[in-house]
Amino acid sequence: MIVVDAETVKSALPWRPLVESLRAMFATGCTSPVRHHHEVGVPGEPDATLLLMPAWREGELLGVKVAQVCPGNGDRGLPAVSASYLLNDARTGRPLAVLDGGELTVRRTAAASALAADYLARRDARTLLVVGTGRLAPCLAAAHCSVRQYDRILVWGRRPEKVAEIVSELRGSDAEGVAGLEIGPVDTIEEGCAVADVISVATLSSEPLINGRWLRPGTHLDLVGAFKPTMRESDDECMRRARVYVDTLAGATKEAGDIVQAIQAGALTSGDIVADLFDLAGGRAAGRSDNGEITLFKSVGASLEDLAAAGLVWQSVRSS
Structure with missing residues (x-):
């Protein structure tokens, strides 16, 4: 061994x-x-x-x-x-x-988000917003850049010094698709949502960070961090406005707070979930069908x- x-x-x-x-x-x-x-x-x-x-x-x-x-x-x-x-x-x-x-874990988690974005993000997506400054943040940025050609990456976090670290790391990255991009901080999540085509969120938050009213038509929202029913990164309005996809139906409907709490509040039903990655990768479900629709992907991780x-x-x- x-x-x-x-x-x-x-x-x-x-x-x-x-x-x-x-x-x-x-x-x-x-x-x-x-x-x-x-x-x-x-x-x-x-x-x-x-x-x-x-x-x-x-x-x-x-x-x-x-x-x-x-x-x-x-x-x-x-x-x-x-x-x-x-x-x-x-x-x-x-x-x-x-x-x-x-x-x-960080690499397969980021790659799963990129896989979902390959089905759900607009082909002409140009601005990526990363919310969170943990170990996953630079991996998510690089993974997303492997499936779309971005012009810029914006980063938001609660601690300015951590945001500066992530921005510096990404600016120094030689990852394909990242090198040479415009990369910088954003003062508020709302400000970032106002210009982002893809929003990738990876935090340990127990309260919603993304307000559904902030999502522009055509946005893809990638929710990564809330892996327990008590955790949440999006509000009910996100679920009401978006076509919702998950990594696995069994895991997301049991463990993902964004999904579980929205169902409990009546903002979403299990039948509203369009597909999971099994369906998308297996060709049993289509991804984005309209450049104006809002898509949402919730992952909790799978073995x-x-x-x-x-x-x-x-x-x-x-x-x-």
Whole structure:
């Protein structure tokens, strides 16, 4: 069994191949149970969350991710998500590798948003707004730039110093599609929404950040951060105005606060959800049909995505 560090995981997962690997996995499928959630108390801080996420393809690969989300880590200058990924031979059970799960998670999460945007964002989208300044923020920007040709990226966050860090990192990025773009901060989310064609939100917020009244016709809204029913990044008006898509119906209708709370409030029904990534990648549902419509994608993450990414990493390390 080998240990694969974060840098090796990163180099094995360039954005466009990773997006295409996710597309193929959603189109063909695998066994991907809804993940286990466990609250872990942290004295004097918000509870952490332990996530257990298995997935496998018979006779091929089996993987399990153990992840812990610690909201208090922001004050420590640490990533909110820490994780490890165990990859086995599904036929024999032989352990093959332990991968850095943090890097695997941020990259497959960003790639899933990019995959959805490839179906749902306008082809002429030119301005991307990233809301949030965590580890995911620069990954989301780069992943979105792998499926659309943007002219500029705007960044909003609660802490100006963190916004400045993300802007600086993106300006120094050599990622394809990012280098050379106009990149800068925005003072308010409303100001960013007024000019953005695609809005990507990745926070740990429990209160709505995006007001549906701010969304322009033709906008694509990508909601990434709220992974528990008690968390939320959008208000009910977003759901009323948009054509709603999710990564997986089973996960989003159980875990995603944006979806769960909107259904409870009567702003959305499960039948209003147009499709998930299985339907889009499998060709059973169409994406954007009109440049004027507002589209919304809500992801909570799925173990299928981890397995697709881990498979690419395994191929890379075996061939090196």
